[in-house]
Amino acid sequence: MLPLILWSAVCLAQYPEDKPEEKPYLKLGGAVRFNYNLSTWKEDQLERGGDFGFDLFRINAEAEYKGIKLNAEYRFYSEAFGGHFLKQGWFQYDFSDQSQIQVGLHQVPFGIQQYNSNNWFFNMTYYVGFEDDHDMGIKYIHDSGRWQWQAAYYKSAEDFVFSSQEPSPNRYSYDVTGRNKENNQLDFKLVRRLGDSLAHELGFSLQGGLLYNLDTERNGTRHAGAIHYEYKTNHSPWNVKLQAMLYRFDPKYAAGNNLNFIEMGAYGANYNVANKGEIYTLGVAYHIPVNTRLLQGVDIYNNYGYYNKRVSGYENAHMNVLGALFTAGPMYIYTDAAFGYNHPWLGPEWANAFTTGTPGDTRWHMRFNINMGYYF
Template sequence: MCAAQYPEEKPEAKPYLKLGGAVRFNYNLSTWKKDQLERGGDFGYDVFRLNAEAEYKGIKLNAEFRHYSQGFGGAFLKQGWFQYDFSDQSQIQVGLQQVPFGIQQYNSNNWFFNMTYYVGFEDDHDMGVKYIHDSGRWQWQAAYYKSAEEFVFGLAEPSPNRYSYDVTGRNKENNQLDFKVVRRLGDSLAHKLGVSLQGGLLYNIDTERNGTRYAGAVHYEHQAAHSPWNIKLQAMLYRINPKYAPGANLDFVEMGAYGANYNVANRGEIYTAGVSYHIPIDTKLLQGIDVYNNYGYYNKRVRGYENAHMNVLGALWTAGPMYIYTDAAFGYNQPWLGPEWENALAEGTPGNTNWHMRFNINMGYYF
């Protein structure tokens, strides 16, 4: 019998697995901490992380696990999703993945991120499904998220032991929709102009009723392949309408990450601007320096609440597998950059607010 009668079997694809990670240490000196100034700052452990990428029979996996000190939330999953590619231009992701809102992957160049991160709108990760289509000139993403980084099920308060900021306390994010579209302009597609929309519910544990929340943003980024300049501009607004119990109609919600909660105004606009310049260096030890400045202004739309600012001036030093951030971070009503934690992003400290500075060096070995 002729062998041509039998269909040729395609060789089965081999499983693919790539492992990596990082170890980071941190030095900081904060102007509002007198004891730290007397010690000359603190130098200690930041994070140990593991990354895994895998593929088998067309199904991909991307996961990142982080282990901070107990005071910063301990160990948790930063991201983890399954992916299937329909084509070179379209894919679907299911699991804990980045929310398509605003400039991605980061609306910043520094180690501290920008103001958008601290109210849950930069590098946010939630549990759901996302579809991405990218044809070169156009990219659009549509996503549905059942919940935020849900590590405690049922009516328990959401845990603040997480990577990205979400609503916590007596409210739980649920049933969120996101849509983002980006148009690339110019011969080199270096200009990216985009619009992002977000809407969802907010379940109150006490009243067992759903409130609403929504946000929108316009954003622009310039990043050419052979240009040393990177420019990021974004303007956004958000509104949160919780269903508090009678007599408890507060103008803020709790948000949490890294093991601690603080209060954030229910309504506001955030304007951010960032610029960085890459200096190539060809030495045995150092391969490049990125000098940057990122500014964020938080306009709280609640009567009596004082607005907030942050500005980070610094440089990223690339030395082989090491990335070293040196930042001078200035904050005005910013919980990580000043003495007021609980209400810095809510009421603030009207009449008694000053600018504060934290000098920070973060050194990481990436493998």
């Protein structure tokens, strides 16, 4: 009898009972946002007392099954701002708690992430393609607590049409458009966290890639580098962001074309950007907890960006956003006074604000903006 019991135990050890089948995980969310703005350079808008209207509707999806994860976000804007498009979407596999791989349309590992800003307008880095940029490729992330590094390869930017025609500006983040297309880009980012609470993040980022010109059918180059610091912790109400970066675009234009700028586009429109420059940014925010039924917190912030265009005859640009974020349950309300000097979104000059500017008549302009979003 005893040998039979032992034999049965061995068999059970070798052939355990079937584990419960893993169930698929799916989480859906999104947001609806409306926007009020009043711009000092728009006389007709001043007469109306500003405008209040639709900003966006978005759908978010997160899923997981058999160890494979999905993260996607689709956005709907008005036709004037590019209509609808995929903001992000990637497949993910976690090798461990410290390392993962992402494939698809995901955030480029460059500079302070997720945002180099605290406000609704982002900072100067966003408008030349170096903040919350999303491209098509593969990325590896390793995070051990004290150290984090990311390495990525991007075959292209947010290309939704596979042809030799000009890239569409109907996209979320700024990329090279016009007669050039981004391709074969490499990124590397390293972050070292300091202090007992790991509140100090010191890092550097490197980027290099190619620019395919549709006229010459030749590849030019692009490269950028940045050093950055951020202070953030749950134990302090302060958040501080510091970043210095430089970049250069060297497209292979056809003979006779202007070599001092390149086109970039997002939200349905292109503008010109100096082909080399430096950008310095500083952001400070302070969180005030509020314990009421309607309001749970207020974040006061100021974000400044200085854009030094390293092209003779091009005027430099400035951007400063002073504001507050109000958190009320599922609602986030950004109230910003955004000031611009040679800035396409914050002034009357659109196409050449980031190149020649408006020499001899440049002045500061202000856009007062309230963005109200319900996130679900």
